[in-house]
Amino acid sequence: MLDEALDFCEVAQSFWQKGELENALDALDNAYALILDVDSQEDVKLIQQKEDLRFLISKRILEIYASRNIVVTGNHDEIPMEMNSHVEKELKRFSGYEKDFFLQSFARSGLYRPYILEALRKAGLPEELSWLPLIESGFKVTALSRARALGLWQFIPSTGYKFGLKRDRYIDERIDFIKATDAAIAYLKELHSIFGDWATVLAAYNCGEGRVLKVIRTQNVNYLDNFWDLYQRLPNETARYVPRFYATLHIVKHPEKYGFTNLVADAPLEYDTVDVNRQVHLKDLGKSMDIGMKVLKALNPELRYNLIPPENYTLRIPKGTEEDLLAKIDTVPTSRLPQPAYVYHRVRRGQTLSTIARRYHTSVRAIMRANNMRRSHYIRAGKRLKIPQRGYTASRHTTTTTETATIPASGKHYVRKGDSLWIIAKRYGTTVQQISKVNRLSSNRLYIGQPLIIPGFKTEPLPDTSKLNTYSVQQGDSPYTIAQKHNMALERLLRINQLTPRSKIYPGQKLFIE
Numbered sequence: 409m410l411d412e413a414l415d416f417c418e419v420a421q422s423f424w425q426k427g428e429l430e431n432a433l434d435a436l437d438n439a440y441a442l443i444l445d446v447d448s449q450e451d452v453k454l455i456q457q458k459e460d461l462r463f464l465i466s467k468r469i470l471e472i473y474a475s476r477n478i479v480v481t482g483n484h485d486e487i488p489m490e491m492n493s494h495v496e497k498e499l500k501r502f503s504g505y506e507k508d509f510f511l512q513s514f515a516r517s518g519l520y521r522p523y524i525l526e527a528l529r530k531a532g533l534p535e536e537l538s539w540l541p542l543i544e545s546g547f548k549v550t551a552l553s554r555a556r557a558l559g560l561w562q563f564i565p566s567t568g569y570k571f572g573l574k575r576d577r578y579i580d581e582r583i584d585f586i587k588a589t590d591a592a593i594a595y596l597k598e599l600h601s602i603f604g605d606w607a608t609v610l611a612a613y614n615c616g617e618g619r620v621l622k623v624i625r626t627q628n629v630n631y632l633d634n635f636w637d638l639y640q641r642l643p644n645e646t647a648r649y650v651p652r653f654y655a656t657l658h659i660v661k662h663p664e665k666y667g668f669t670n671l672v673a674d675a676p677l678e679y680d681t682v683d684v685n686r687q688v689h690l691k692d693l694g695k696s697m698d699i700g701m702k703v704l705k706a707l708n709p710e711l712r713y714n715l716i717p718p719e720n721y722t723l724r725i726p727k728g729t730e731e732d733l734l735a736k737i738d739t740v741p742t743s744r745l746p747q748p749a750y751v752y753h754r755v756r757r758g759q760t761l762s763t764i765a766r767r768y769h770t771s772v773r774a775i776m777r778a779n780n781m782r783r784s785h786y787i788r789a790g791k792r793l794k795i796p797q798r799g800y801t802a803s804r805h806t807t808t809t810t811e812t813a814t815i816p817a818s819g820k821h822y823v824r825k826g827d828s829l830w831i832i833a834k835r836y837g838t839t840v841q842q843i844s845k846v847n848r849l850s851s852n853r854l855y856i857g858q859p860l861i862i863p864g865f866k867t868e869p870l871p872d873t874s875k876l877n878t879y880s881v882q883q884g885d886s887p888y889t890i891a892q893k894h895n896m897a898l899e900r901l902l903r904i905n906q907l908t909p910r911s912k913i914y915p916g917q918k919l920f921i922e
Contacts, residue, residue, distance in 0.1 A: 453555030518673025607635035
């Protein structure tokens with residue numbers, strides 16, 4: 409549901425850019441309704457994701473960043489070297505049974521810290537923050553937490569989207585060490601503008617600003633004198649997080665003092681970039697250039713399936729290999745995304761394993777085996793089932809047709825609630841005067857349903873319907889799940905079927921798909 413809400417936020421942004429305000433608001437309404445249905449059950453990470461989405465939706469609607477009215481004091485220039493019993497406890501852990509973890513993490517830091525340091529200097533933030541990924545991920549770009557936090561900086565999907573990290577079938581920019589670093593710096597700057605105290609900023613980065621603000625409010629004061637005042641009230645993971653960061657700073661500044669005489673960092677990554685517009689697999693590309701796939705994967709970790717997206721993509725390659733790549737790229741065979749082995753289905757009231765199996769063109773036995781089920785007759789509403797996709801292809805759900813879609817008359821707009829002449833003119837790239845003249849309007853007053861001729865307007869061309877397939881809507885389908893099933897953008901599915909985010913679909917209805 410959170411992923412679907414994110415998709416509707418993207419659709420709303422697209423509608424907004426095209427001037428379709430009503431559709432944009434409808435998409436945001438759908439996104440908000442979805443997050444309201446998410447049962448967080450006191451799960452801190454889920455609560456944070458819902459908070460991020462609420463913030464994003466309100467920002468889209470109001471176009472105003474509503475800062476929180478909490479004033480705090482703190483040093484804006486550097487992070488002080490704290491030392492207390494909590495920090496000492498983490499120093500003992502790093503010097504004891506976690507020493508190997510620290511050494512390995514420190515070694516990996518050499519790959520990425522040069523860029524992180526440069527980015528922090530440009531942003532005017534303390535350089536000590538470059539050690540934050542050691543605590544977050546051990547400097548592993550593919551580190552994944554139970555809460556779906558991913559990458560060096562451990563972004564959850566909603567926070568990543570909030571700070572511009574793209575995530576689709578081909579890429580997840582949370583894993584990209586350049587893009588994720590830029591997003592983390594933007595997040596840290598925002599948190600510092602709220603709290604002003606770096607220790608509190610670190611705590612908020614870990615458990616979310618909403619949780620920390622709630623704790624601060626319970627102190628019955630309107631500012632924070634000392635981070636350690638609220639330390640005991642934070643979640644245990646966050647309470648350890650901050651002293652672990654301070655312990656890291658002590659070790660890297662005085663390694664011998666804490667028994668680290670062999671701290672060695674890996675050499676930084678060096679690479680060139682080249683724009684590629686051919687969908688090829690890194691393995692095939694590496695083979696043609698005599699470069700190991702591990703090397704290409706390390707430089708381009710955001711590629712989820714090691715597959716270059718179909719659109720133009722900026723690829724990182726080892727230094728000095730650009731000419732070789734350009735000479736050979738056209739000879740590398742193209743590849744496609746692998747068919748997922750499983751999809752997931754949330755059981756609805758009244759469904760049985762047999763009806764679910766028919767929907768996904770599989771068998772009851774296969775579903776039982778995938779979910780370790782002993783009895784086929786007992787499933788409950790709300791349960792999440794893993795559905796095996798062996799032998800599943802999109803063609804099973806589609807049939808070629810020559811039906812013609814109903815396309816509205818070109819150059820005409822029907823007034824909707826919230827419309828004004830200015831809004832309509834902006835949407836279609838014309839002026840209020842031109843619309844008034846061609847429609848012979850004597851005033852700017854409009855009524856809902858009023859037809860207006862739009863001068864010079866041409867509707868967005870739709871694909872030839874004779875070349876489209878159709879999909880028969882199944883019980884439980886939504887435009888979002890249909891778009892996902894056929895690797896389409898949700899907005900594209902809505903447009904070619906003349907739907908809006910508020911449109912209802914029903915079982916048996918035929919929809920055009922690409």
